[in-house]
Amino acid sequence: MVDSTLTFIWLQLEKLDIEYWKWVAWLIYPVIISFLLPLVIPICLYCCAIFLHVYQYRHRLRDAYAVDFWGGAKKTVAVFWEAQGRIWHGYEIVGLNRLPETGPAMIIYYHGALPIDFYYVMAKCLLEKQRQIHAVGDNFLFNIPGFHLMTEVFCVSPGTVHSCAGILENGHILGIAPGGVREALFGDEYYRVMWGNRSGFAKVALQTKVPIIPMFTKNIRESFRTPGWGRSSLRWIYEKCRLPIVPIYGFFPVKMITYLGQPIYPDDSMTPEMLADQVKQGIEKLIEDHQIVPGNILRALSDRLTCKEKED
Template sequence: MRTEAARLFARALESRFHATLHGAEHLPRSGGALLVGNHAYFGMDAWVLTALLLLQCNVVPRFLGERNLWRIPIVKQFLTSVGAIPGKPDDAVALLEAGELVAVYPGGVDDSFKLSSQAYTLQWKNRAGFARVAMRAKVPIIPVAATGVDELYQIDEREPFIGRAFGGSSRYDLPLPKSLSPRRVPLDYYLLEPIDTSGDPNDEAAVERVRHATESAIRSILDPYRERLVHKTF
């Protein structure tokens, strides 16, 4: 992923999406860290974030994916080829303890498959597994707020057949974009101040503190952005 070919591809993504990375100074100079962010349609945002991190920080994160996606052979093959792994807590902790930069989207497909009317809302449903993982590994969480990503496609409905057949529930109903070509919208990625993850990962109150702090940090960017967007488009 750090070859010259990878860098050329990364530069193409950076240019095509007018993408900018803010707050690179918040990444630790050594040791592991957990990137936690909002997710967009079909993971397009993850590709661009990876490109920016490679070009500006010379690092490529390992992404934790929704485990059910590994049940679909072609998706499993693709995710594995780009270094993603199923979101198993023990595996995530091992990577972080080994000094890797790991990225996760707590909203999973709930975030990625949301409608345009839900743009820049976090569909996390109070999931706190990411907080517990970071606390176990004793690494900081770097909140990542991405703007522009929910405007790449206009999605007003989802289909109830194909995705549900593979995923087993309506969570996997595939979004139906009005166009297959993404809009030319500038993408901005904000790496925010690290979240302190000290505390007992078995203490629910401590875990909730970390979860809430992470979500609040991301919403501090997304909420005002969505408010401006609502007045413009909805």
């Protein structure tokens, strides 16, 4: 008798629980309709804006496809990224003229949580200078399913000293972020350059005698960020397995301006460590001149309204 009574009570409570959640769903349904669904309209408008931006390049894209199929594909992607940067971040680049029209050069850049600024530079260079920037990517990138074709088409390689020297000797522009994934995941809004003892790029520059162009993008850390909690533990795990296990959040529409500094020319009297230190100082000078630290997301958002640079 007691068991059947308890069972009856349990069934009634379970039924009450279901009815309660139905009532909660009914209560918040108007909120969902009123506030969340209207977000579909801005998303659609944003997609339309990107499409129209791409469409205005239709003649150039058609010519590119007629000459080289993969060249056309690369320019289509480049136009998409150029539109994305212009519309979402009000993206600008200062010093693009410092990249040579022909011949080799090396771009050394500060690595944000995601190197979206480097994608924008690659797109800009491809569209305006008709030059493909080759890039060095972390090893884990080449193990991501579906990425192989993209890394091949956009000339991304693991980047040994020998392969980097070969790229430059063939007259290409090469982009390297010496801080790599460590700087991306464990850097913060204070914009400290985290290269450790890495000087491989300097060995390549001394071997090939190519100019090094330092690069930094204002507010790159305010566009995407990594959480501050548990950072020491996550870094310990990263150093053991070398996998990008730190979560990334953001994609805030902050103002972004990329600055390309004055070229630094290797000198035979320099050691790789001396050259690497000089380039590091060049990037730190760009940060000091153009970035308020610590970075602030609200300030970076307000820069969209007040900050505008002109190509020098």
